Amino acid sequence: MVKQKQAKTVVVTSGKGGVGKTTSTAALGAALARDGHSVAVVDFDIGLRNLDLMMGAERRVIYDLINVIQGSANLSQALIRDKRLDNLYLLPASQTRDKNALTEKGVAQVMNELRKKFDWVICDSPAGIERGAVLAMKHADIAIIIANPEISSVRDSDRIIGLLDAKTERAKNGREVDKHLLITRFDTTRAGTGEMLEIDDVSDILSVPLLGVVPESKEVLSASNLGVPVTLCDANSAPARAYIDAARRLCGEDIPIVLPEEKRGFFAQWFGGKAA
Ligand SMILES: Nc1ncnc2c1ncn2[C@@H]1O[C@H](COP(=O)(O)OP(=O)(O)O)[C@@H](O)[C@H]1O
Numbered sequence: 402m403v404k405q406k407q408a409k410t411v412v413v414t415s416g417k418g419g420v421g422k423t424t425s426t427a428a429l430g431a432a433l434a435r436d437g438h439s440v441a442v443v444d445f446d447i448g449l450r451n452l453d454l455m456m457g458a459e460r461r462v463i464y465d466l467i468n469v470i471q472g473s474a475n476l477s478q479a480l481i482r483d484k485r486l487d488n489l490y491l492l493p494a495s496q497t498r499d500k501n502a503l504t505e506k507g508v509a510q511v512m513n514e515l516r517k518k519f520d521w522v523i524c525d526s527p528a529g530i531e532r533g534a535v536l537a538m539k540h541a542d543i544a545i546i547i548a549n550p551e552i553s554s555v556r557d558s559d560r561i562i563g564l565l566d567a568k569t570e571r572a573k574n575g576r577e578v579d580k581h582l583l584i585t586r587f588d589t590t591r592a593g594t595g596e597m598l599e600i601d602d603v604s605d606i607l608s609v610p611l612l613g614v615v616p617e618s619k620e621v622l623s624a625s626n627l628g629v630p631v632t633l634c635d636a637n638s639a640p641a642r643a644y645i646d647a648a649r650r651l652c653g654e655d656i657p658i659v660l661p662e663e664k665r666g667f668f669a670q671w672f673g674g675k676a677a
Pocket residue numbers: 415417418419420421422423424425451528585586587615616617618619621622625640
């Protein structure tokens with residue numbers, strides 16, 4: 402008999418849209434799979450459905466999360482195996498406009514089933530702080546809070562942290578979701594001019610340990626245009642290395658966080674202490 406798994410469930414969340422949740426879900430999922438873990442990435446962004454594009458699987462979507470919830474397909478029919486890594490799977494979102502099709506009971510059942518099949522289940526959250534975002538985080542053991550170093554993004558992340566502490570199963574059972582901060586779209590040029598918040602300030606404001614810093618980089622856009630997670634596209638590019646290290650820190654490896662190449666006249670700055 403195949404041994405049953407007990408996945409760690411992760412939500413990639415932010416409040417604000419356009420900060421890099423879907424990019425990060427694909428990149429981290431692929432990085433974990435590349436390191437040998439079995440991974441499912443799940444698209445909770447009902448109606449928008451972006452994760453299949455970033456994974457390069459949009460033409461292979463037949464069934465989706467809502468079909469599984471409604472019983473018109475079973476989980477193994479809906480899971481799409483990645484063409485590059487055979488231990489990486491995608492559960493796509495539906496393009497239906499009826500967001501109520503995502504029921505609390507249905508989500509619980511699907512997450513329960515996914516937990517038994519994989520080492521990691523990574524849920525890509527929709528933007529906002531409404532029902533969809535709450536359902537995406539509901540069953541998370543771990544939350545990766547994606548923030549850009551800007552006030553509006555940090556403010557929305559703070560709201561999301563409030564929800565993680567109030568609305569999740571873990572919170573209901575008196576346990577905390579294990580929270581990590583991933584700063585993305587970090588622009589080295591703007592960092593030097595003081596236009597962006599400092600990274601350690603963001604981490605301090607949110608009181609969440611830093612999992613990594615991903616630079617703003619054209620490689621992210623070209624990977625997404627090709628439908629390849631950036632960590633599989635060019636594993637040596639700066640954003641890929643940042644995501645690969647972040648995935649390893651998530652697994653408990655102690656890797657120091659180095660800022661993407663600085664343009665402030667001194668070399669990459671090291672952050673003291675344990676990363677996450
Ligand atoms: N590190 C990055 N460098 C450059 N562009 C990025 C980076 N991260 C995300 N993007 C771009 O930002 C846009 C929004 O990213 P996405 O992952 O869809 O955000 P979200 O899921 O939070 O709405 C996309 O066009 C994506 O290619």
